[in-house]
């Protein structure tokens with residue numbers, strides 16, 4: 001596979017925790033520079049913005065956009081218009097319309113656009129998808145709960161429009177569900193609990209169904225203390241039960257352990273990006289973002305206690 005040079009846009013928590021080790025493990029991806037108004041990385045040229053980075057480094061062929069979501073569109077579009085391949089951290093945009101425009105833009109420019117749903121690269125997901133492919137789903141229970149102070153420390157943007165609140169992690173669950181469930185599913189009801197000093201929910205309860213009437217329930221909560229719960233249980237009409245737990249690291253089918261592996265999602269994600277870049281192909285699935293948009297469109301909103309960091 002051919003080599004490519006990368007510029008990172010936004011040097012925050014996810015870049016330090018996940019992108020850097022994954023890039024280091026991707027032999028054909030060469031990190032050249034970063035763009036962030038304040039943060040930088042040791043021994044790497046750093047610029048305060050994307051344009052400045054690309055002006056000085058015309059050799060950069062691809063960028064990974066890892067800034068807060070409301071900045072995704074303008075930065076991705078600027079990079080695409082300069083002929084760069086673009087990896088979009090999840091969620092791929094603040095709105096569906098802007099993602100659609102990015103897809104058109106990438107096509108017009110003949111470059112790769114990759115909506116990186118990292119949770120789909122969890123070790124148990126592909127096997128779960130295969131197992132469910134020819135089954136009829138009867139019931140699904142999704143629980144995605146984590147402590148916002150641990151996973152999003154000081155991130156004020158998460159409470160602002162476009163920040164998505166608890167849907168920022170919740171969309172990871174939806175990215176798995178839209179990948180593994182054999183039928184499309186649709187929102188029936190949603191309850192969104194929004195802190196009195198925020199624009200986005202701290203917790204959400206969602207009910208969906210599919211064309212065959214499956215009961216699909218999801219509970220997202222940012223108020224968890226202790227370890228996170230990132231679990232999904234699926235019952236099929238033949239009485240079998242699949243459990244994908246620990247964010248997809250562990251897969252059990254009918255009580256038998258099928259997959260238990262270390263989390264290495266971002267390595268898989270960069271390997272896929274490298275493949276897409278080599279073939280100038282794009283991969284942008286908006287299904288998880290559409291589910292979130294539907295929840296905001298159709299959910300009951302209730303005000304709850306103010307969130308104090």
Ligand code: NAP
Pocket residue numbers: 009010011012013014015035036037038039048049050066067068069071089090091118151152155168
């Ligand atoms: P973060 O820690 O707030 O990092 C974002 C970085 O972008 C900050 O350093 C921020 O600088 C910088 N930035 C702000 N404006 C910029 C601009 N105009 N140009 C370049 N950089 C700019 O957030 P994060 O947790 O890394 O999340 C970033 C994205 O990744 C989000 O969309 C999130 O949904 C996604 N993600 C996060 C996680 C996670 O577990 N945290 C997991 C997967 C995906 P300032 O702080 O100075 O504003």
